[in-house]
Amino acid sequence: MFFTIALVITALLQLNSIGIFGGIKAGNKMLWMYESHKNALITSGVLWLVLWILSELLLGK
Numbered sequence: 001m002f003f004t005i006a007l008v009i010t011a012l013l014q015l016n017s018i019g020i021f022g023g024i025k026a027g028n029k030m031l032w033m034y035e036s037h038k039n040a041l042i043t044s045g046v047l048w049l050v051l052w053i054l055s056e057l058l059l060g061k
């Protein structure tokens with residue numbers, strides 16, 4: 001279950017990054033996480049935290 005959720009989240013982020021959701025025009029609010037290095041680092045940190053919490057809940061002892 002955890003791996004399925006992780007793959008879905010990753011797939012959605014990848015589809016968003018290539019412009020499937022909202023296009024690739026300048027000013028697209030869905031692409032804010034890819035507009036700067038700082039935003040990409042924040043997004044990756046949040047993704048790591050979400051996956052960590054999910055793993056603790058779904059795979060925990």
